[in-house]
Amino acid sequence: MTERISRLGAACAIIAGLVLAGSAHADGIKRFYTTIKDHKFDPAEIHVPAATAVILVITNADDTSEEFDSAALRIEKVLQGGQKGSVWLRPLTAGTYPFMGEFHADSAKGVIIAE
Amino acid sequence: MLATLLIVFREVIEAGIVVGIVLAATKGVKGRGFWVGAGVGVGVLGAGVVALFAREIADLFEGWGQEYFNATILSAAVVMLTWHNIWMASQGQAMAQEARVRALGGAVSAGHRPITALAIVVGVAVLREGTEVVLFLYGIVSAGNSALSVLAGGVLGILAGGALSAIMYLGLAAIPVGALVAVTTGLITLLAAGMASQAVAYLQQAGHFPGMSTALWDSSALLPQNSILGQLLYSLIGYSESPTGAQLTAYLAIILVNIAFIRLIRFLKL
Numbered sequence: 001m002t003e004r005i006s007r008l009g010a011a012c013a014i015i016a017g018l019v020l021a022g023s024a025h026a027d028g029i030k031r032f033y034t035t036i037k038d039h040k041f042d043p044a045e046i047h048v049p050a051a052t053a054v055i056l057v058i059t060n061a062d063d064t065s066e067e068f069d070s071a072a073l074r075i076e077k078v079l080q081g082g083q084k085g086s087v088w089l090r091p092l093t094a095g096t097y098p099f100m101g102e103f104h105a106d107s108a109k110g111v112i113i114a115e
Numbered sequence: 116m117l118a119t120l121l122i123v124f125r126e127v128i129e130a131g132i133v134v135g136i137v138l139a140a141t142k143g144v145k146g147r148g149f150w151v152g153a154g155v156g157v158g159v160l161g162a163g164v165v166a167l168f169a170r171e172i173a174d175l176f177e178g179w180g181q182e183y184f185n186a187t188i189l190s191a192a193v194v195m196l197t198w199h200n201i202w203m204a205s206q207g208q209a210m211a212q213e214a215r216v217r218a219l220g221g222a223v224s225a226g227h228r229p230i231t232a233l234a235i236v237v238g239v240a241v242l243r244e245g246t247e248v249v250l251f252l253y254g255i256v257s258a259g260n261s262a263l264s265v266l267a268g269g270v271l272g273i274l275a276g277g278a279l280s281a282i283m284y285l286g287l288a289a290i291p292v293g294a295l296v297a298v299t300t301g302l303i304t305l306l307a308a309g310m311a312s313q314a315v316a317y318l319q320q321a322g323h324f325p326g327m328s329t330a331l332w333d334s335s336a337l338l339p340q341n342s343i344l345g346q347l348l349y350s351l352i353g354y355s356e357s358p359t360g361a362q363l364t365a366y367l368a369i370i371l372v373n374i375a376f377i378r379l380i381r382f383l384k385l
Contacts, residue, residue, distance in 0.1 A: 024325035053325060053328065063258075064255075065250045065251070065254050066254075071355075072335060072357055074359070076316075076317075076320070077173075077181060078169060078250055080250075086178055090319065090359060091328060102251075103251045106118070
């Protein structure tokens with residue numbers, strides 16, 4: 001009996017989740033770019049409009065993997081050497097949001113400035 | 116070597132917290148060492164495989180493969196943790212008897228316990244953190260750093276992370292048997308809630324839930340998520356310095372679901 005209840009509950013949750021998920025359309029969203037080279041971000045300071053969802057495109061021009069990590073933006077993405085990846089940035093209130101390359105945290109640092 | 120040690124230490128702690136809670140929740144259950152060990156082993160092997168195919172996985176689903184993969188395995192862990200709580204709640208009398216047996220030093224058969232569910236949770240946690248460790252170490256070594264110093268940093272990181280996790284487990288295991296079930300049920304609920312919030316964060320990173328994507332607060336001045344305490348609370352109870360509405364909703368929803376199912380089962384005396 002408990003098995004059926006929990007399976008039903010799980011199924012309901014998953015369906016509800018899928019229904020509510022609603023992916024935002026990526027076309028027409030402004031894109032911003034940065035490249036990781038020699039374990040440094042270029043540009044390391046990215047200005048984005050406040051209160052607007054944008055997409056950040058990160059290119060890892062190094063040979064080895066790097067993890068784009070930002071607690072402030074709640075973003076976490078591993079990019080293999082030579083790989084390009086995108087992340088959605090949520091609408092941000094005006095301010096400075098630090099990010100880093102977790103695998104090379106002393107040199108791979110940057111900020112998103114929302115204004 | 117220090118940089119390697121710190122990163123490996125952090126990742127091991129994140130998985131170690133999950134392992135510690137699972138071990139505490141299965142204290143006294145015969146065979147749990149095998150199942151938890153199997154979960155760790157499969158997680159480590161899986162981490163190697165996922166790291167090997169990290170590029171291909173990330174390129175799936177128009178470049179959102181990594182986000183969907185992480186959200187899926189985290190969701191599976193959430194279901195397994197909730198299932199365990201529900202199962203524990205349904206045992207009532209049987210558990211009280213088990214508690215008495217354990218208190219007397221006896222071991223309880225794992226036969227009718229969904230230890231496999233918790234083994235899956237352990238596997239997911241080890242897989243997640245392990246993949247990052249593998250990718251990081253591979254990168255460091257191929258960049259020409261001394262393999263020995265990387266190995267030393269990695270081993271020390273694992274030992275230090277394991278030691279801290281063991282201390283946490285021993286702290287939990289010292290809780291008297293009567294309260295242990297309640298405490299582990301609570302910890303498992305928060306663990307599941309935190310993982311659900313993480314899963315939603317990955318989906319939002321891929322553009323989902325755009326309607327609830329603004330941050331509700333920013334407590335980074337009070338408790339930065341990257342601080343030691345912040346990291347511990349992130350892994351333990353799903354603390355986030357800047358959660359979105361969707362993440363908080365998932366967090367609270369899982370807590371409510373756990374409480375509701377447990378109450379429902381007790382009420383129906385199943």
